[in-house]
Amino acid sequence: MTPDPAQELEKYKRRHDRNMRNSFAKGYLFGITSMLKPGDLVIDCGANIGDVTEPLAATGATVHCFEPDPYAFDRLSQRFRENDNVTVQNAAVGLSAGTVNLMRSVNFDDNPKGGSVKSTIIEGGRKIDESDDSAIEVDLIDFPAFLRTKLDEHTEIAFLKMDIEGAELDILEQMERDDLFRHIRCTVAETHENKFKALRPRFKALKERIAKAYPKTQVNLDWI
Numbered sequence: 158m159t160p161d162p163a164q165e166l167e168k169y170k171r172r173h174d175r176n177m178r179n180s181f182a183k184g185y186l187f188g189i190t191s192m193l194k195p196g197d198l199v200i201d202c203g204a205n206i207g208d209v210t211e212p213l214a215a216t217g218a219t220v221h222c223f224e225p226d227p228y229a230f231d232r233l234s235q236r237f238r239e240n241d242n243v244t245v246q247n248a249a250v251g252l253s254a255g256t257v258n259l260m261r262s263v264n265f266d267d268n269p270k271g272g273s274v275k276s277t278i279i280e281g282g283r284k285i286d287e288s289d290d291s292a293i294e295v296d297l298i299d300f301p302a303f304l305r306t307k308l309d310e311h312t313e314i315a316f317l318k319m320d321i322e323g324a325e326l327d328i329l330e331q332m333e334r335d336d337l338f339r340h341i342r343c344t345v346a347e348t349h350e351n352k353f354k355a356l357r358p359r360f361k362a363l364k365e366r367i368a369k370a371y372p373k374t375q376v377n378l379d380w381i
Contacts, residue, residue, distance in 0.1 A: 182345075182381045186212060189316055189343060193218045195242075197315035198307060202250050202300070202325075205274050206232040209318055214243045218315060221307075225249035225259050225295045229273040249278050250300035252327050258292035260285050279323035283352045301331050308340050319346040320381070323353050329363060329378070338367075338376050345380035 186209065193199065195217035204210050204222035206229050213220050214237065222237075222245045224230045230247040237243040249257055257278045263286045265272035278297070280287055307314060319325050325346050332338055350360035364378050373379075 178379070178381050185345065185377070185380065189213075190216050193315055198311050198313075199316045199318075200304075200307075200314060201318050203318075203320035203322070204233055204245070205229045205320075206270070207236045209320075210237065210243065213316070213318075214240050217242060220244070222246065223248055223250050223298070225278070226261070226273045226276040227293065227295075228269050229276075246296075246298075248296040248298050249324065250303075250321060250328065251278065251297050251324060252299060252301065252331055253297065254299045254302070255297050256294050257297040259295045260287050260292055262286065275322060277322035277324065279353065281353055281355055282323060282349075300328050301335055301337065304332070304337055304340075305335075308337075314341045315343070317341050317344045318380075319344070323349045323356065325349070326356055326359055326363065329367075330359070333363070333366065333370075338371060341375075343375060343377075345377045347381040348378055 190212045193213065193216035197216070197218040199213050199218045199220045201210050201213065201220060201222045204224045205226075207222070210220060210222050210233070220243045222233060222243065224233050224245065225248060227247065230245070234245050237245060249259065251257065259276055259278055260280070260282070262272040262275040263284050265286070275285070277285060304314070319328070325348060329346060338344055348360055348364070350357045367376050367378055
């Protein structure tokens with residue numbers, strides 16, 4: 158079958174846009190790390206195996222990492238076991254404390270490294286196994302409460318990165334209500350409206366409000 162030129166062009170555009178976002182994110186992170194120093198507080202939500210954590214830790218800043226997937230957490234904790242400035246926690250982040258079911262991608266067993274980046278606590282995701290016998294119970298922390306505790310200890314949070322497969326929406330909305338963004342020098346988040354169709358209107362409205370309230374250098378919801 159001859160490929161449809163229009164579909165091929167659209168596929169090329171999506172690939173190009175994705176590559177541009179990835180390049181921007183790498184440059185953005187380089188800029189962030191160039192300004193971090195020992196004593197700064199950095200938080201990495203959805204740290205996975207630590208590819209973003211590593212350049213953050215190299216600055217000497219104090220880095221708190223949250224990663225709920227046991228597979229990724231095992232590699233994360235091994236990778237930074239000798240870094241005294243890095244604290245890793247095997248937990249998901251949300252709006253309450255307790256436990257929550259973590260769901261993995263349908264092809265996790267075939268490719269655990271690639272699949273672990275898709276693990277989520279939010280139902281309705283694309284190509285996620287939501288069966289009860291596949292879910293993993295993991296710890297859940299009240300992230301806005303965690304931020305407030307850290308802000309009681311520090312004058313500001315230098316950098317917050319969030320890549321948590323859909324769970325970012327509730328948290329970002331709560332941070333907006335609590336006026337927490339102004340206490341963070343720079344916040345970046347990868348949003349996942351493409352995977353959660355039902356949440357797209359809320360994501361769109363949030364991005365519009367944030368864009369009006371903060372410069373992109375302070376709050377960037379299009380990081381990747």
